[in-house]
Amino acid sequence: MTLETKRIIIAVLGGLFLLSLVFVQWLETARRAEEAGLRAPHVSVPANSKDCVDCHVQANPGIIHHWRGSTHAEKGVGCVECHQAQDEEADAYLHYGQTIATVVTPRDCSRCHTIEGEQFAASHHAKAGNILASLDNFLAETVEGARLSFNPHSPTPGKAVDMVNGFASAFSGCQQCHGSKVALQSTDGGMITTDELKPDADGIPTDLDAVGKVVRDENGRPLFHPGTWPNTGIGRLNLDGSRGSCSACHSRHDFSPRRARQPENCGKCHLGPDHPQKEIYEESKHGAAFRDLKDDMNLDARDWVLGEDYSAAPTCATCHMSGNLRNGGEVTHDPGERISWTNRPPVSLVMDTDINHAIVKETDPEKRRALIHDSAEDKRNRMKDVCSHCHTPDYVNSFYHQYDDLVVLYNEKFAKPGRMIMAELVSQGIRTKTQFDEEIEWTWFYLWHHEGRRARHGASMMAPDYTHWHGMYEVAERFYMELVPQALEMADHAAETGKQSQARAVRQVVADILARPEHAWFEGGAEGEMAKIREEMEKRYGQGKEGP
Template structure:
């Protein structure tokens, strides 16, 4: 090899090695953050140009988030969303413009009318109607004491941040700090609209990737009474999502399951997103066939039917959810899953929920409980049974989390019913009888006797047929002989 060719070869080799070395070095070493490159403001409205020019310095993070958004790409700026009429309840004068701090669904509906219409039909839109619920009584009265503008801080910082509050405007035009900030999904806005799009689409970027991830729903759907986030994480769906999130194609514009991704579904996949046959919907109950929230579950359309309202049937809703399932699973597997799920809900309803409701009803009817809620032990016991443990079991079955069905669910339901509720019921009746309510005590005992006489409670009442006991004992002995007595 001549000397010129050798020098050329050496130079190429040196450059190649240097390039490889630079690629292998950690990218954060001595690396300054890249500045946000924004396009010129020449296509923005004059109002939004002025807003952005100021907020770029005063609120750089908000400015940067907006700069990454599709709104920015579509020349939708601050003023297009925050503009207000002077007569609006929450309108303020700011730098020569009439604006509102709150961007409500009414505002979003100027461009996203279909999404707002679907949301208005959803159960999410009713979430702010928590004021008369047992949950709110706990937060306002039982937990609350010191008030913030007449509201319990427990409700302000807790319940209302998920359910939403009525946002009030003070006499001086400021938003009442007892009700704002708030991004609860059922927020009642000063302009009369209901909801908060930013509950799911975090402002000011409104990133669809963030809204499609399970964490977006987990802000509210977690905890002892509705642990959907934890249930999802235990399920095979959740395990697959976190293992293969890089294959989820979360940034796809259409994001159709079975076409754009197949690693796993998220909450959005099942409840909202498009399939090959179904469009996107912002009515999160549009594919739900059972309501798992109340003490006794019923089909999702039962209440509307009872009121004579036209509504989408539970069968049609289930067919749509099954359409999502069949993007990944065979029809026979989906059908069998629903048989399993239905059987769990019916077991909970018939063995524990309806009997528990009947026991509490007769105590009320016979004036054995005070009018005040949660001042007697059995009221707490019943609340835990359906509101916490019963919901966990039902949601666990709906989303395929066996530990939530069993140990966090029906096991605790059963312990609560047999070991706490029944003895407490007997004690309440005995006290009432000692106070002279003999006829009421007799009627109450008759209800308990009828409940415990049912075959599903025979193990507890001692009325189990001998052949049933014998068969179970033989099965247990066979298990021991097969697995426990082997000399391995």
């Protein structure tokens, strides 16, 4: 090589070096513009999703704009990454060259978010779809609706109603929180769900007959049963056999953790007369602090560790799911990991759980110990880790003392006696096994399912008004003024129709309960107590009437 050639090569390489630095300058300028907010963060649409974006930005611009603002978009996770499907899947279809499925399931999300998927799958949230054979479901499908389609009662002017869907209340009510059993339409007029498809461990259907029956439109796209989709219920039973829906909390298509950290997100379902956790939170000091200090909550932080990223106030997520300094910032997607009582059933249960995350109901202490995999104490200690960021140990322990006392009081004074009366009515043949066809069944349901839960939840999250006026006060009224009189009335009625001995048995159970010291005031009177109250009132307010 001559010296000239070498010099020319150096010149060319120098030019190339300069060019590469010009490219660097271009990147730097782009970065600056982005930072100064002159341009939206640079989102490069991943190549395999480019066609999706080009078309859907016309058809459904909201989806695309939402996605553009997501962390997914920033990190190059496009449409196909989540919606991709295998040809064998029942709901897969070819859509402009890509095999995709409409419904994205936790199995899809778990491809990247593996740990989150595992935690979620172990949670009670993932089992929320099991309501499909529960009392609540019976209410919606039978009492409120009907397990069939029926003819309209009379014409609706302006709308041709030929059939009434008896499942409507279940579809739009229960299942939007609990999750539907996602179904495809079948050529025989029925539904094809995960039960029919029998997916294997990889989510691929094994019953090919069922797959063959899926109704598809002219483009080959499978048709969903409209009652079961759209649905983002948290315990959705998906066609691939997975349970749940990540978008229940991480709403699509921006999947914002920021939103999932805020109480409004949980409030889609955790509210209302039977479990007003959202309202309880809002009444509590915690909720008030959050409303006030929301700006200090650093909700956009990547890890959002309590004590590190924020400490202004706790939200639902803070206590039940998010990481904190004491647990090493570890997030859990199983909100049950820190809950020590379940206040869901009529009588609250201690959250000692077995290897399958089911509550241990064994009573023998030895056997019980052997079964417990994760004790209520462990769970409570995890919660105490959270509490202790802002509260001293004595304070936390005493709070739990108050909470335990309230739950036990409810259990022992009303729930267990109530359950005993209800059981006795059935075993004596005075009450039918069908729920909600007798007044006392509604009474009992109100007592535990609405008022009793309000009292317990209120105590669990520091909302005194829910504990007392919306809670224990109504429980007591329901018990003394409705449940007991209705039970006795049923006994009287039974006696009139010749069931003397059965009526006696029921009366005996009620009488035994009311004879206990905590109920003695009801029939024995409480003149002494009233006198004390009057005296106290006079001291305090200078008047001694029946009340303030």
